[in-house]
Amino acid sequence: MQVDDLRDFLPVQQYTDLDEQLRYLGLKIRIIEGDGNCFFRAMSDQLTGNCDTHGVYRKDTAHYMLAHRELFKDFILHEDYEEYVHGLGQDAIYVDNDSVLAFARMMRLNVIVHQLNQIPLLIAGTTAPDARECHITYIPQHYNSVRWSDEEDNAEVSADVTCRAIRRLVQIHAREQRRRQSQSTSDESGSGSERGQSQTRNNTEKYLHINEKSTEEAVRNLATDKGVTYQKMLKVMETVDWDPVAAEKALDAQRSRRKSRNSAKGRSKNVPR
Incomplete structure (x- = not known):
């Protein structure tokens, strides 16, 4: 399956908050700790059901960016690319879109970012059919994980949210x-x-x-x-x-x-x- 046309999820009205918007889609937010590691914590929750592997994902992403400099150097305005990426590998450092793209490509999956009253944003790490999807929300400087609304709040299982569903x-x-x-x-x-x-x-x-x-x-x-x-x-x-x-x-x-x-x-x- 290729990722569905996300325009279909354009909100039918202007929602007052992201929780209400996601309820229309059968989804809910799982709150992620805001300690500077929220993106990698959200990815860990999506893939494993808990946030424990956020540090591993962070370091692996930094290594991937160092090994594939040609893919990301044009997106990064920092004068010293290696210095920037080494900083990314440190705990509690906020990520930018380049890091999200790097993670998606490294893991060969697609990241779907839900924002208030906007069409969900696709960060495509692969064009493979039936690629894994990770759904997260974004408000300025913070990411949360997205789950099905009928799922138990503390269930430690990987998320299975897909655009098709x-x-x-x-x-x-x-x-x-x-x-x-x-x-x-x-x-x-x-x-x-x-x-x-x-x-x-x-x-x-x-x-x-x-x-x-x-x-x-x-x-x-x-x-x-x-x-x-x-x-x-x-x-x-x-x-x-x-x-x-x-x-x-x-x-x-x-x-x-x-x-x-x-x-x-x-x-x-x-x-x-």
């Missing part, structure tokens, strides 16, 4: 909003055939199944129950019009077909030649 959640919210508006218009008109009213009720029941707590949490819970990834469950739910029962049947059917193909491959290998 965010896009699907935005589509879910838009779809649900249209459904509610349509239902409201239908209720106000008080007209229509009995068949149309019955169909509206059936569609409403479908959506209620997946919106008992929150859309993203319901999808995540169903994914856990069926032993598949969150992104996989989103794809399946999308194909069955967000019907949980149909999604389970679709997953079972996929597994049955996969099992049959594997069995056929096994038999073909044992055929005498």
